Amino acid sequence: MSSPKIETITVRDNITAKVLIKGEGQPVVFLHGAGGNVWDPYLEELSKHYKVYAPFIPGHGGSTGNDQLQGWWDLVLYYYELFDVLGLESVNVIGHSFGGMLAAELASTDPKRVKNLVLICPVGLWIDETPVTDVFSLVNTPDVLLTKMFADVNCEAAKAFSTLPEDEEQRIEAIVENLIALTEAGRYMWPIPEKGLKRRIHRLTANTCIIWGDKDGLVPVDYAYEFHKKIPGSRVEIIENTSHYPQAEKLEDVLNTTIKFLSSTPVANK
Incomplete structure (x- = not known):
């Protein structure tokens, strides 16, 4: 397996992104939510099976020139451009929390690129009223x-x-x-429930798995099934006795669930 490395990618003029790249095989893009560093052990294990790209989200200390990102759609376009720079034409995308909402947005607006989608305790996707970055x-x-x-x-x-x-x-x-x-x-909250993809979520055609912890007292587990009802052809996997960061308590279970799902619909190696 190739050595882990961090590359600085120029996405636009004066806007660069640091991207953690590990492993070989099918490409997997992981989009962090809050507390991104707590996912490091998960990414390390995932990279034994896939080539993992984990971009540092603009505005979270991993990029420069972020004042040029003017809102939600600019952030979405930013990631499309990053995918182009990395040569990712067919890809698996995993997103946690806010990153899950972004992953679903990318999958719904570019279904030819995103083949498999894993949403781990994502932010509410079914209402779409106000700018996410406001x-x-x-x-x-x-x-x-x-x-x-x-x-x-x-x-x-x-x-x-x-x-x-x-x-x-x-x-x-x-x-x-x-x-x-x-x-x-480690005290987690459910950020801004009225942010989401109400008008576009039905367009999701990616093979979608929704992973949820069952003991996050701030977000009822029923929300997982709300996502399931809104996303055609999706499935729900509940990781018992875990929270909003299920991999922190049951890393092996979350990893195995992810790998089993991703292996069901292979994408081209890039």
């Missing part, structure tokens, strides 16, 4: 914020957002700091 929509009242971000506004993680500064800039800083702290502490 952080400023979160600076209203704490009650509105909590209602948008959490399935249960009384849950432990929501308490971190119950009191926020009055000043708008300070509120945004506090929101970001709380998100980082919660991720690092």
Whole structure:
């Protein structure tokens, strides 16, 4: 197997991406959600079976020139361009949390490229009303914020957002700091349920597997079956006694589920 490496890819003028590339065989693109580094053991094992591309999401410290990415669709187009630069014409895509929503968007708008799709505890896909990257929509009242971000506004993680500064800039800083702290502490939240792909999700033709943990108290496991109903031909795999980051508790189960699914519909090696 080839040695793990990180390549700096120029995607557009003044916008570069650092891409972790490992392994050989079928190409797999993994799109991180929050707390991307907790997926390292999963990616390491996955790379023993596939050639894994794990782009650092723009805006998460792995890229430069991110002020030129103006919104959700710009981010989608950015990844299409990255795929082109990497020569990925037929590919498996795995996405976790926010990365899952992005993966589903890529699969629904370019079905000829994305052949297999794995969604691991993705952000809500069935409603499509507001821009995903609009952080400023979160600076209203704490009650509105909590209602948008959490399935249960009384849950432990929501308490971190119950009191926020009055000043708008300070509120945004506090929101970001709380998100980082919660991720690092392993206290997970369900970000912004009204973000999604309501008008496009029915166009998904990729072979789709939805992997979900059964003990994430902030997101009912029933949500997995909501995804299943909205995505034609999809299947649901529940990893018992795991949370929003199921691979952290049952790495082998998540890995085996992923490999078994991806091997069902091979794509061309690139």
